[in-house]
Amino acid sequence: MISEKMKPLMANNSAIRTMFEEGDQMRAKYGRENVFDFSLGNPDAPTPPEVKQAIKEIVEEEPDLILHGYMSNAGFEDVRETIARHINKTQGTNFSKKNILMTVGAASGLNVALKTILNPGEEVVIFTPYFLEYNWYVNNYDGVVVQAPTDKKTFQPDLKSFEKLVGDKTRVVLINSPHNPTGVVYSEETIKGIANILKKKQKELNRAIFIIADEPYRELAYDGVEVPYITKYYENTIVAYSYSKSLSLPGERIGYLVIPDELEESELVFDTASNANRILGCVNAPSLQQKVIAKCVDAKVDLDYYDRNRKALYEGLKDCGFECIMPQGAFYLFVKSPVEDEAEFCKTAKKYNILMVPGSAFAGPGYVRLAYCVSYETIQNSLPGFKKLAQEYGLR
Amino acid sequence: MISEKMKPLMANNSAIRTMFEEGDQMRAKYGRENVFDFSLGNPDAPTPPEVKQAIKEIVEEEPDLILHGYMSNAGFEDVRETIARHINKTQGTNFSKKNILMTVGAASGLNVALKTILNPGEEVVIFTPYFLEYNWYVNNYDGVVVQAPTDKKTFQPDLKSFEKLVGDKTRVVLINSPHNPTGVVYSEETIKGIANILKKKQKELNRAIFIIADEPYRELAYDGVEVPYITKYYENTIVAYSYSKSLSLPGERIGYLVIPDELEESELVFDTASNANRILGCVNAPSLQQKVIAKCVDAKVDLDYYDRNRKALYEGLKDCGFECIMPQGAFYLFVKSPVEDEAEFCKTAKKYNILMVPGSAFAGPGYVRLAYCVSYETIQNSLPGFKKLAQEYGLR
Incomplete structure (x- = not known):
């Protein structure tokens, strides 16, 4: 059946x-x-207690039909602007609302990104070990997962092997740092290494290769370790973020995609992703939770x-x-x-x-x-x- | 790109x-x-004012980590049971929580249903005129839309033409009543007619054919007109419902699928749909809104x-x-x-x-x-x- x-x-x-x-x-x-x-x-x-407080305030402040109503498939503009500013403040980036697409968590964000850019038979390189659910996301769009090895001691990507695996079918490199299941944070050296290989390969192969960065654990980094913000190292990067971990809201399904201006044909890719969000059936990220995020953007x-x-x-x-x-x-x-x-x-x-x-x-x-x-x-x-x-x- | x-x-x-x-x-x-x-x-x-009241009560009553936390991909069990009982009360059905799968609105519900049962090249019959967005949902799973005509005066399905269009590639008949864009409600006669044709065709062709009923407008019916509940007429029916219209909550993305016991291999189809909900990236319907629905199940x-x-x-x-x-x-x-x-x-x-x-x-x-x-x-x-x-x- x-x-x-x-x-x-x-x-x-x-x-x-x-x-x-x-x-x-x-x-x-x-x-x-x-x-x-x-x-x-x-x-x-x-x-964080800010969440409950925010919900109580929002239902009093916002008119019901706006709060629970349709908005652009990309999300409320004020929410997207608030998030863009927050990332700029913490990461030194230069985003605005036109770079932020609200999604039904990071899992949906990854689906939206793949639907937007992946063609059947194209390859998605992923470093082992990894969250195997990615296989199903890639399979949804008839892509092919290519597993790339990591160093046995550090679990940092093995860049030499990686370079050999990037070829004329490679469309996406899917990076997850801080990492499930190892807890490893990819160093700036690693990110630079990946970026340099991909820049070279893009030229050689004359095709766009994207990094999709799955970052639900971005805020969970210890000992003051730096988690490099990948858009600063590689232009064709899409970031998928979720508030599931940073605000302990996994059931609410709220997150976003970052699609930077620097990405090739950024505006078209953003519009296409907004439409993918719609036709995959999400339509938009849950509206009340969008407003909650805007109020709790500094909470953790x-x-x-x-x-x-x-x-x-x-x-x-x-x-x-x-x-x-x-x-x-x-x-x-x-x-x-x-x-x-x-x-x-x-x-x-x-x-x-x-x-x-x-x-x-x-x-x-x-x-x-x-x-x-x-x-x-x-x-x-x-x-x-x-x-x-x-x-x-x-x-x- | x-x-x-x-x-x-x-x-x-x-x-x-x-x-x-x-x-x-x-x-x-x-x-x-x-x-x-x-x-x-x-x-x-x-x-309805019950919604705001429910949100305020729920954030006080429920522990944060439960309220905003993960649950089964099908949704909170108590919410599903409450909805099942509500449908039973209003429609004379016999559902329980094992028949109700909470979704990110009806659009996502339709995607989940199609992902669950549709194979590439299989046909989805839809009566014209219709909400063209269905084309994209079907295309997501590489299905083929077959347009079936309706009576030019009543916009009720033309059953003779319909019967000829159901063949050995037909997997789904997608019904939307009350109907967008005509406002027509399919009569009991129409539903019985469709059901009888499909029962005959299932036997003839020795294959399961599903009705997927997209029912976001179910509660918006005037002049006391009856909207037949299709599971009572045809066993292989999946209902996609949304609270977008009945509670004016379109931005919240909350709805459900009904997968009745009478559907062939119902349990397997339900489990598969729960997993489809997960791998399409929704994971589960937004948790707070699930709880809101359970509190507002009688509101309209x-x-x-x-x-x-x-x-x-x-x-x-x-x-x-x-x-x-x-x-x-x-x-x-x-x-x-x-x-x-x-x-x-x-x-x-x-x-x-x-x-x-x-x-x-x-x-x-x-x-x-x-x-x-x-x-x-x-x-x-x-x-x-x-x-x-x-x-x-x-x-x-």
Whole structure:
């Protein structure tokens, strides 16, 4: 009954469902507080109080028919201008409303961007490991994902290999930094390296190649690390942003695309993306939430909430003898499995009520992803289990 | 720079843009109150006061991280159950939460439904005239639109022609009632006729054929006319609903799909649609608005607002000598152009500051669409112009 294109997704899906169901079964059996579930990337830092305040003010201030009404497919102009100014202030860019397209979160933004520029058979280069959902977004437009390797130690892109993979079918390079699932932030050196290769390739191949930067974790960067703003390094860049993490609003589906003036035929691409937003059925980003964002443009979740978790889990795992790099962004730790088959490692961990996601689910076999967007207590209470798990693998 | 698939849309788009710009220019020149713009289908009946009240209550009652958080891709279970019960109460159906999938409005619901069941090259039958945006939705999944004729007097589907058009490539029949652009409500006889033909064809061709019912105007039905609930007549029916019109919330992008148990492999289709909702990038319908709907499930805009307009415009136009049928639903009048080339008629109307949309924009040449979701004063003040327009065409 279902379309051929959806069939492989549904087959794949049952594995993920089994994982969730196992978690639920464990919680039912052992009690919620005794299950250490690091499998879900659900933001859990408190929503900033500005959000509730903004909603209450907005419903009093704005006429209903404007507040809940249609606007341009790109979003309310005042909201887009406010966001442009905010990015300019924080990133030193020079955007205005004509560069900001409000979207139903970053996931929809990525779909809109791909619908706008990708042709069937064209390639989208993505560095491994990565959020495999990208495969489906690319598949929606009959594109082809090309996986590019990263350095095994730093998870920064391997630029030499990357250069070889960019060819006359390459249309997009999809970059995600701060990164899911590794927590890595791509350095300025990395971004410059990618940009230089693409500039050269664009000339050589005489075709436009776009960077699409998926940046839902932009604000979740620790230790004062700089997250380079990619439009400053490469002209044909589209940024997809979401407030899901920075304001803990994932259910509201609110984000934006940045389409800079410097991008080739910027105005046409922007108009086309606005229309793609419409015909994909979103029409526009949810109107009330657009207004909320404009009021909360300077608000941010408390980074310390995640940072404390990050340090506690990293230190705890290192003490057990596990191998992982200290993540500088997002809320994930990518830990090396002590055995090659990381699915087996995940299975063993369940003995200690610890739930993790196998790296293969991110095209990163041999590793596991731990999402530390959980309570601090969960991390504290999970550590004795991790210790036993490490001992079972003879780590310490 | 843009994808091949988007190019025809963008070419087409400039005509629509020109129309809007002309309207803006006229308003600037003659003053807003002197321009009679019937071109836009933007709901303008006041949003029911329950909506504002609900928002204020919800932000106080619900914990932020739940209210704004992720839920199942199909939506909050309590919201879905509330909606199912409401439909059961008003339509005599037997749905539960497992039949209701919350979507980013009906436009996204239609995309989700098509993504779920349509394969490239399969046909979607649509009765003319129709909302041409459907063409782009079908094109998103590489389907083929087949236009089916309607009776020239009633705009009810011509069932004999329809039957001939249903063949071994037909996957979907897309029905929209109350109807844009004619305002017609499909009678029970029509629905039964379509259902009987499809039941026969399904057996003959040994393949499932779906009705997708686009019902954003369901609540806008006048004179006590019955709008048949199609799942009761045909098992393989998916309903796409939106609160854009019934609650004047078009900017919020909130609606749902109904996937009944009676539909073949209903559970698989529902799960697939939930996943389609995710990978198309919507992920889930906006969370706060889901909760608003659950609180306002019995609320509705004041129908009299539109009904008064309907009667005034219909009577006014008839008095001028124009030919049109009395619409029973939605907020559109489809008026016969006094000359074959209705674009010329629209152009002439602009002399009297009257803006209408040529029927060709709905695959209905020879007619014009007037959207009467405007103020009552606009209608009153437009009538002298219509009178002169009629005289110019020698109508009275």
